[in-house]
Amino acid sequence: MKQLIVSPAPHAHSGDSVRKNMLLVILALLPAYVVSVVEFGWGALITALISVAACMLFEWLITRFMLKEPSHLDDLSAILTGLLLAFNLPSNLPWWIVVIGALAAMTLGKMSFGGLGQNLFNPALVGRVFLLISFPVQMTTWPRPLGFATGYIDAETGATPLYYLKQMIKDGDSSLISNLPSLTDAFLGAMGGSLGEVCALALIIGGIFLICTRVITWHIPVSIILTAALFAVVTGLVGALPEGMSTCQYVLYTLLTGGMMLGAFFMATDYVTSPMTGWGKIIFGIGIGLIVMVIRTWGAYPEGMSFAILIMNACVPLLNRIRPRRFGEKKK
Amino acid sequence: MNTFKIGGVHPHDNKQYSAHQPITECPLPKKAIIPLVQHIGAPAQAVVEKGQQVKVGELLAKAGGFVSANIHSPYSGTITKIDTTIDAWGMKMPAIFMDVEGDEWLPEIDRTPDVIRECRLEPKEIIDKVAAAGIVGLGGACFPTQVKLLPPPGKKAEVLIVNGVECEPYLTCDHQLMLEHGEELMIGIQILMRALSIDRAIIGIEKNKPDAIARMRELALKTIGVEVKPLKLKYPQGGEKQLIDACIGRQVPSGALPIEVGAVVDNVATIYAVYEAVQKNKPLISRVMTVTGASVARPGNYSVRFGTPLSEVIDLAGGIPEDTGKIIGGGPMMGRAMNNIDMPTNKRVSGLLFLPESESRRVEPENCIRCAKCVTACPMGLEPYLLSKQAQLQMWDEMEQHDVMDCIDCGCCLFTCPSHRPLLDYIRMGKAQVGGIIRARQAAKK
Numbered sequence: 001m002k003q004l005i006v007s008p009a010p011h012a013h014s015g016d017s018v019r020k021n022m023l024l025v026i027l028a029l030l031p032a033y034v035v036s037v038v039e040f041g042w043g044a045l046i047t048a049l050i051s052v053a054a055c056m057l058f059e060w061l062i063t064r065f066m067l068k069e070p071s072h073l074d075d076l077s078a079i080l081t082g083l084l085l086a087f088n089l090p091s092n093l094p095w096w097i098v099v100i101g102a103l104a105a106m107t108l109g110k111m112s113f114g115g116l117g118q119n120l121f122n123p124a125l126v127g128r129v130f131l132l133i134s135f136p137v138q139m140t141t142w143p144r145p146l147g148f149a150t151g152y153i154d155a156e157t158g159a160t161p162l163y164y165l166k167q168m169i170k171d172g173d174s175s176l177i178s179n180l181p182s183l184t185d186a187f188l189g190a191m192g193g194s195l196g197e198v199c200a201l202a203l204i205i206g207g208i209f210l211i212c213t214r215v216i217t218w219h220i221p222v223s224i225i226l227t228a229a230l231f232a233v234v235t236g237l238v239g240a241l242p243e244g245m246s247t248c249q250y251v252l253y254t255l256l257t258g259g260m261m262l263g264a265f266f267m268a269t270d271y272v273t274s275p276m277t278g279w280g281k282i283i284f285g286i287g288i289g290l291i292v293m294v295i296r297t298w299g300a301y302p303e304g305m306s307f308a309i310l311i312m313n314a315c316v317p318l319l320n321r322i323r324p325r326r327f328g329e330k331k332k
Numbered sequence: 333m334n335t336f337k338i339g340g341v342h343p344h345d346n347k348q349y350s351a352h353q354p355i356t357e358c359p360l361p362k363k364a365i366i367p368l369v370q371h372i373g374a375p376a377q378a379v380v381e382k383g384q385q386v387k388v389g390e391l392l393a394k395a396g397g398f399v400s401a402n403i404h405s406p407y408s409g410t411i412t413k414i415d416t417t418i419d420a421w422g423m424k425m426p427a428i429f430m431d432v433e434g435d436e437w438l439p440e441i442d443r444t445p446d447v448i449r450e451c452r453l454e455p456k457e458i459i460d461k462v463a464a465a466g467i468v469g470l471g472g473a474c475f476p477t478q479v480k481l482l483p484p485p486g487k488k489a490e491v492l493i494v495n496g497v498e499c500e501p502y503l504t505c506d507h508q509l510m511l512e513h514g515e516e517l518m519i520g521i522q523i524l525m526r527a528l529s530i531d532r533a534i535i536g537i538e539k540n541k542p543d544a545i546a547r548m549r550e551l552a553l554k555t556i557g558v559e560v561k562p563l564k565l566k567y568p569q570g571g572e573k574q575l576i577d578a579c580i581g582r583q584v585p586s587g588a589l590p591i592e593v594g595a596v597v598d599n600v601a602t603i604y605a606v607y608e609a610v611q612k613n614k615p616l617i618s619r620v621m622t623v624t625g626a627s628v629a630r631p632g633n634y635s636v637r638f639g640t641p642l643s644e645v646i647d648l649a650g651g652i653p654e655d656t657g658k659i660i661g662g663g664p665m666m667g668r669a670m671n672n673i674d675m676p677t678n679k680r681v682s683g684l685l686f687l688p689e690s691e692s693r694r695v696e697p698e699n700c701i702r703c704a705k706c707v708t709a710c711p712m713g714l715e716p717y718l719l720s721k722q723a724q725l726q727m728w729d730e731m732e733q734h735d736v737m738d739c740i741d742c743g744c745c746l747f748t749c750p751s752h753r754p755l756l757d758y759i760r761m762g763k764a765q766v767g768g769i770i771r772a773r774q775a776a777k778k
Contacts, residue, residue, distance in 0.1 A: 005658045005692040006671050008757055010743030011685075012343050012501060012664040016705070016750040018698055075698065117699035117751075217708070271703040276715065326713040326735055327338050327573060328583040 018116070021271070022076035024215045028206035029083055029266065035189045035199035036091065040143055043091035044195050050095050052082030054102030062111045077116050081105055084124035087196025087262060088306065089131070092143045097135055104130035121313045122273045125306045132306070142192040160192045161257040162302040165250075169235070169297065174242035183249065186256040197262040200255070207265030216269040219281035220288075224264040227289025228254055235297065258296070259305035263288070267305070273313045280319040287312045333539065335564035336574040337583075339711040341744045343501045343567055343665065345540055350504045350624040353632035355512055358648055360432050364407055364639035365417050366392060368426040370679040371468040372475050373399035375426060384411045389438040389615055392428050395463070401476045401679075402466035406617035406637035408436040419675050427676070430639070442612040447515050451523050451610060458527040458610055465609030466616045471495055471570060471599030472662065474680050477606065480598070481527050483591045490594030492524055492533040493579050494603060496548070497563065497570040499538060500663025503683045505620040506600045508633040510537070510544040513604055518551045520607035521558055528596060531557045534579045535600075538563050567665060568742040572597045574711055586738050601682075619679065621645065625686030627653035639676045645684065646673060657692030660685040665743045695752040706745035706755055712738045716745035720755040723762030728769055731762045737770070739763055 036044040059078040063069045072078075085105050089098060105127030113119040132139045142160055161180050168176045181191040189199025197203075210216045232254040236247025254260065259267070268274060268288055275284050288308045295304025369375045376393035380386060386405045393403040409432040417427040437443060453461070463478035483489055494517075498506040510517060521533050535552070537545050539562050552558045563569055563578050573584045575597060582593040590597055598606075601619060608614040617637055624631040629650025636645055646652055652659070652673075660667040661681045706716035714735060722731045736759060745755040 004656075004669070004671050005689075006669040007658075007694055008669075008760070009667060009741075010665045010747050010756070011658065011660055011667065011669065011687060011692075012747060013695070013752070014341065014343070014748050016748065017752075018701055018750050021701075021703065021750055115699065117701045217704075271701045274702075276702065276704040276707050276717065320718075323734075324707055324710075324713045324715065325338070326586065326738065327577075327711065328585040328588075329713070330585075 018075045018077070021215050022080050024213055025210065025266070026076065026080055026083060028209045028215075029087065029196065031202035031205050032087070032196050032199050032262070033083075035202045036087075036195050039189055039198060040091035040195060043143060046095070047089055047091050047093060047098055047195055048083060048086035050098045051086035051089070051102055052079050054099045055079070055082030055085065055106055058103055058106040059111065062106065063115075067111075067115075072116060075116060078106070081110065081123045081127075084196075084266060085127045087266075088124060088128040088194050088259065090139065090142045091195045092141070093131075093138055097131060097138055100134070101127040101131045117272055119272055120316070121310055122267060122270050125267060125310055129306050129310060142194070144192055160302065161186065161253065162296065165253055165257070166296060166302050168242055168245070169240055172242045174244040177242070177244050180253065183252050183256065186253065191257065193257070194259065194262075197259045200261045203261035203265055207261070210265065210269070216265075217278070217281065219278055220269045220274060220285045221264040223282045223285025224268060224289045224292075225255060225260070227286045228260060228293050231289065231293035254293070254296075258303045260292070263292070263305035263309055268309050268312070273316060275316050275319040275322070277320070277322055277324045279324075280316075280322045283322070284312050284316065284319055287315065333562060333564045334578050334581075335566050336569060336577040336711060338713045339709050339744060340566040340568065340574075341709050341747050342565065343747065345565070346501045346624075346626075347504050347507070347540065349502070349626065349628065349631040350622050350633060351507060352511075353504070353508065355508055355620055355633045355635050356648075358634045358636040358640060358645055360407060360435060360637070361640045361644050362432055363412075364409075364430045364432055364637075365641070365676040366403060366406070366428045366430065366639040367417065367419065367676060367678050368393050368403060368428065370403060370474065370638065371401040372473060373397060373401070376400060376403045378414050378426075378428060380411050380414075380428065382411055382413055385409070386411065386430075387436050387438050389441050389617065395466075395476070399476055399479055401468050402464060402615070404466055404615040404617050405430070406639050407432040409433040417675070418672060422671060440613045442614070447519070448611040449519055451519070451526065453523075453526070453610065455527045455529055458523055461610050462527070462606055464615070465605070467602060467605045467609060468616070468679050469599055470601035470605065470619055470679065470682065472666065472680070472682060477598065477602055480591075480596055481524070483528075483596075487591045488594065489528040489530050489591060489596050490532065491580060491596075492521065492528060492530060493576060493590075493595050493597045494521060494533060494535040495570055495572075495575055495597055495599040496535050496537040496541075496544065497575060498541070499567045499570040500665055500667070500683075501567075502624050502685050503622045503663045504624070505622045505633050505682060507541050507544055509600055509604055509620055510541070511547060514547045514551050516607045517548075517600055517603055518555050518558065519611065520603035522555065523606055523610050524596075524598065524603065525557065533558045535560045536563050536569070536575050536579045537561070538565050538569060540565050568711055568740070568744065571711065571740050571742060573740070586735060616679065619682070621677065621681060622683035622685075623649040624683065625653065625656075625688075627655050627688060628686055629653070636677050638678050641676055642670075642673045642681075642684065645677060649684075653686050653688070655688040655690075656686045657689030658687040660687065665747065666741060694754070697753045698751040700751055700753055703750060705748045705750065709744040709748040711742060711744060712740060714739060716755045716759060717753075719762060720745075720753065720758035723758035723765075726765075728762065728765050732766045732770070736763050736766050
């Protein structure tokens with residue numbers, strides 16, 4: 001008789017794989033990407049391609065020549081990092097800056113810690129923040145949305161809605177309200193901003209897809225969004241809003257503009273850099289929601305999503321000390 | 333619909349191959365090997381000698397302690413030797429070797445198909461009969477049944493929970509037993525309720541067996557105190573602690589037995605054995621086994637007497653399929669891969685599963701991506717990613733603090749891991765180490 005294979009139980013597997021999870025996240029990003037190509041034209045297409053290609057190249061070079069390991073490109077994580085990095089960049093960013101961002105993401109963010117699964121900080125955000133500090137002008141000049149026209153670089157540039165929101169609260173100047181996009185435009189993505197963050201609708205669709213396919217759980221996005229919304233409600237209640245802006249409007253602008261939806265559904269939920277347990281995830285989300293609103297309200301930058309996530313990434317080892325509720329454990 | 337509250341996974345149930353196949357008797361072998369370890373606890377002590385003639389149902393070996401079980405002869409014939417044999421996993425174990433001659437039964441065993449309803453025995457008499465018949469939990473753990481029927485002082489049983497879940501994929505023997513012997517099961521349940529002096533029993537059945545739910549419900553209508561609870565499909569619902577949670581919403585605390593929350597759990601196959609022992613004087617000498625797999629010629633549910641070589645059961649099902657890579661004793665989640673099919677069947681083996689070569693190999697593990705799916709899947713609320721890392725680093729104290737001893741070996745963590753990491757392998761190793769440390773500590777205290 002031929003040799004039988006012997007291994008310990010279980011002998012069945014769910015069929016899940018790293019590759020499958022990465023692929024589903026990439027799929028979930030596609031609706032938002034389609035919107036940004038429509039809105040920002042060739043710039044969105046080229047920036048994303050350069051970012052993905054550069055991330056793949058740097059990972060391959062590092063595994064091949066420095067670690068002397070077989071390539072891990074087929075787990076698709078480098079592609080995902082590249083795509084997420086591009087989503088966090090203005091679509092008119094010069095190509096060489098995109099490449100530098102990819103280099104920072106893959107080296108500082110990922111491979112220096114030992115590759116996939118080992119890094120403490122979200123690699124795409126490490127890349128973005130590196131660029132934000134190194135190239136503040138280019139990183140904060142966003143093209144205006146083109147609608148269905150196409151063009152590259154020569155598009156008009158302008159500030160994002162978050163800039164006006166901040167100034168409005170700071171100066172109590174209600175004339176700035178006219179510079180804001182309508183709430184419908186903000187929901188559909190017809191406004192300035194980083195490549196992938198503008199269309200809240202597409203990002204929410206992608207996020208719900210990820211929750212339904214059980215790639216992510218509800219804890220992080222829901223706790224971020226609720227915390228930020230609550231913060232905005234309090235801002236309205238203490239009378240910090242100028243005339244002509246209701247609390248309800250402010251809450252919606254808070255949630256629909258900037259990197260809120262992209263951060264809540266795609267950046268903060270990165271497996272490697274988020275906590276392992278339900279309560280850990282909820283505290284992680286509350287922390288991000290609070291920090292982002294503090295930065296948006298009082299900080300030097302108009303947007304704080306990247307910083308908020310990176311700061312909370314650093315707290316993850318601590319949050320992982322929170323245990324899940326054991327079977328049979330009495331509720332305290 | 334009810335289910336347990338923490339974790340769990342959804343493997344394909346793959347029961348289509350052998351579901352609804354009527355229970356078929358396996359022919360008697362010419363030579364049989366009856367292992368003396370067919371249960372958890374001390375090995376049974378042989379009470380027969382070489383050359384002795386025995387009949388079906390005669391005691392071959394008596395329980396070797398409080399937690400142990402009698403073993404009876406499944407055949408009539410001559411004892412040829414008492415020696416050791418190699419079990420399916422390559423381990424040596426003591427066994428009685430027999431030449432099978434005819435099929436002569438002890439006269440007190442009732443072999444008629446009549447269903448005997450009346451039972452006027454006192455609880456003590458029932459428990460004695462169960463113990464004498466060598467009945468063990470046939471759900472897989474093989475814990476001697478009479479021990480469960482004697483709650484420790486200060487504890488009182490309130491409800492009997494009948495395990496008709498059969499959450500292991502592929503296996504269908506319990507399902508078929510409920511369909512064919514529902515009436516006997518209902519009598520067995522009443523006998524156990526009598527033995528425990530309780531008036532409530534709940535039969536938990538997963539909803540992928542609607543005909544069994546309907547059949548047991550129909551019978552429960554005529555029986556006072558017995559209720560059928562359809563359960564949502566989720567593995568490991570047949571785990572004792574999970575089933576109690578699903579049926580009565582109580583969670584057995586860490587390290588405690590079900591009796592702590594007033595529950596006694598028995599599998600349907602065990603209860604059928606109780607019926608046969610108490611009403612028909614038939615000791616536990618056979619069980620229903622599922623022989624299955626996608627390429628098996630005649631998958632089905634076979635009633636097999638213990639000691640029959642597995643190879644004869646396999647022949648009955650049409651032989652080993654061409655594409656077989658792995659043969660599993662039990663189901664795919666908790667069953668054990670075997671390297672020897674000459675070993676005899678015993679009380680422990682609830683099924684034989686043939687997996688094709690293509691499904692037999694572990695996939696090369698990748699880095700842990702900290703997706704937390706193992707934490708979500710663990711039905712005991714543990715952190716498998718952490719425990720396996722601690723085991724790798726030999727951090728035994730930390731493993732104990734992280735409740736590794738609560739692990740029930742269900743395999744949900746490894747099943748769900750997208751990186752195919754050998755989580756449970758490491759956890760098992762750690763559990764063995766920590767268990768040793770705890771026992772040594774307790775011994776030192778004494």
